[in-house]
Amino acid sequence: MPEKLIELSQGFLKADMHCHTYHSGLTGHMKAFEPMDSYNSPEDLYQLAKKRGMDLVTITDHDSIDGCLSFLNKHPDANDFFIGEEVTVKLPEYKTSVHANAIYVKQDLSAPTCNDCHGNHGAAPPGIASVANVCGQCHARQAELFQTSPHKKAFDDRQFGECITCHSNHAILKPNDSMIGTQQGALCINCHSNGDKGFAAAGMMRTRIDDLIAGIDKSTGILNQAERKGMEVSKPKFELKGATDALTHARVLIHSSSTAEVDKVVKPGLEAADKGYQAGVAALGEWKFRREGLAVSLIFILFLAFLVYLKIRQIEGRQPLKEIAKP
Numbered sequence: 001m002p003e004k005l006i007e008l009s010q011g012f013l014k015a016d017m018h019c020h021t022y023h024s025g026l027t028g029h030m031k032a033f034e035p036m037d038s039y040n041s042p043e044d045l046y047q048l049a050k051k052r053g054m055d056l057v058t059i060t061d062h063d064s065i066d067g068c069l070s071f072l073n074k075h076p077d078a079n080d081f082f083i084g085e086e087v088t089v090k091l092p093e094y095k096t097s098v099h100a101n102a103i104y105v106k107q108d109l110s111a112p113t114c115n116d117c118h119g120n121h122g123a124a125p126p127g128i129a130s131v132a133n134v135c136g137q138c139h140a141r142q143a144e145l146f147q148t149s150p151h152k153k154a155f156d157d158r159q160f161g162e163c164i165t166c167h168s169n170h171a172i173l174k175p176n177d178s179m180i181g182t183q184q185g186a187l188c189i190n191c192h193s194n195g196d197k198g199f200a201a202a203g204m205m206r207t208r209i210d211d212l213i214a215g216i217d218k219s220t221g222i223l224n225q226a227e228r229k230g231m232e233v234s235k236p237k238f239e240l241k242g243a244t245d246a247l248t249h250a251r252v253l254i255h256s257s258s259t260a261e262v263d264k265v266v267k268p269g270l271e272a273a274d275k276g277y278q279a280g281v282a283a284l285g286e287w288k289f290r291r292e293g294l295a296v297s298l299i300f301i302l303f304l305a306f307l308v309y310l311k312i313r314q315i316e317g318r319q320p321l322k323e324i325a326k327p
Contacts, residue, residue, distance in 0.1 A: 015056035017084065021045050023059075023067035024086075037062060042071035046081065058084035089114070093171035101174075112138070131169065132162035145255040150198075177213075180254055181206030204259045208266045209250055215273030216243050222280030229287045236279035242272035 020038035027037045040048070042059055045067075049057040057080060059067040068083040075081070094100050094114075102111035117134045136143030146152060146162060155162055161169075166179070166187050179187045181202055182194070188202035219240055223233045246269025253261045 013055040015054055015058060016049060017058065017060065018086070019045055019049065019057075019059055019084075020061055020086075021059055021067040023064050023070070024061040025064075042067045043074070046071060046075075046078075050080075055080065057081050060084040060086040062086050063088050091170050093168075097170060097172040098174040099172060131164055135163040135167075141252055142255045145253065149255065149257040151257055175251070177206070177209055177251070180209070198257070201257060201259050205254055205262050208259070208262055209247070212243065212247050212250065212266050212269050212273065215270050215277070216240065216247065219243070219273045219276035219280060222277055222284065226280050226283035226287065229284070231283040231287050233279065233283050236276050236283075239279075240272060240276040243269045243276065245269075246272065 021040050021042050021044075022036055022038055023042070024037035027035050038045075045059060046057050057078075059065075059071065061067045063085070065083055065085050068081075068085075071081060072078065072083075095104075099111050099113075102108040103113065112134075117131070132143065132146075143162075152162075154160075155165065167173075167175070178185055182189055182192075182199055183206075186202065186206075188198065192198035192202060220237075223237050223240070226233050227237075246265050249265045250262050250269070253265060256262075
């Protein structure tokens with residue numbers, strides 16, 4: 001609460017509607033230190049509020065009225081005190097989202113929650129533009145690409161939400177390749193139909209991404225096969241990262257709705273994937289050569305051993321004749 005309060009017109013009562021005591025418990029942040037949300041007792045908070053000019057006093061601990069009840073039990077005649085509580089509300093849809101998974105499962109406290117989009121106090125549902133601005137704080141590249149895409153004007157003309165039309169708002173699922181394209185279940189066919197440019201562009205972008213995925217899988221498979229046979233393929237496997245980076249970039253560039261932009265990234269990615277595949281083919285060829293060479297060498301060694309054996313037998317067969325020839 002500020003030391004200096006704004007003077008209110010006659011007829012108004014002053015009250016701070018957001019006050020915590022130690023009944024709020026731990027903050028949930030900085031878990032290594034486990035700080036409390038507040039270290040004030042209910043009595044200390046009441047005295048401080050009155051000292052700072054509050055006409056009415058309340059306590060709004062997190063999901064608890066224990067602080068209020070504790071104060072009223074000790075001061076039942078306090079007619080300038082009323083019960084309050086800061087209630088945590090969780091939307092069922094949000095709990096299914098990729099953001100909820102980040103914060104509840106991965107313990108990523110930077111993941112967006114209610115107040116990131118709606119603010120802390122006096123919250124009101126944001127307008128269409130503010131939703132996009134909020135999303136763009138984390139997904140800056142996607143937001144930038146959308147602003148220059150053909151979808152920008154189309155969405156504005158129809159008053160579509162820039163992000164929520166495709167990704168929803170609370171139940172935001174993890175993006176996947178099935179969202180793009182012209183197949184059943186793709187988001188693009190909600191607005192585009194066979195014959196228009198958007199339909200063709202969606203199909204082309206999905207095809208190029210599928211081509212790159214297939215190339216990466218093919219290269220990864222043969223390199224892993226060569227590695228299991230004992231061949232050194234760490235360098236081509238590392239260089240294959242260029243193809244996987246291109247795939248990630250291409251998925252982001254979908255927000256530009258430009259097949260040309262997607263193709264600029266996919267093409268070098270396919271080249272990197274093909275290079276990895278050729279390295280795998282060469283490694284398996286070398287492994288085959290070594291195995292065949294070892295087989296030939298082994299046969300030659302066995303042949304020499306057999307000749308040595310025959311020679312020894314021959315020498316042993318002549319030994320008795322020499323002994324008979326002695327006087």
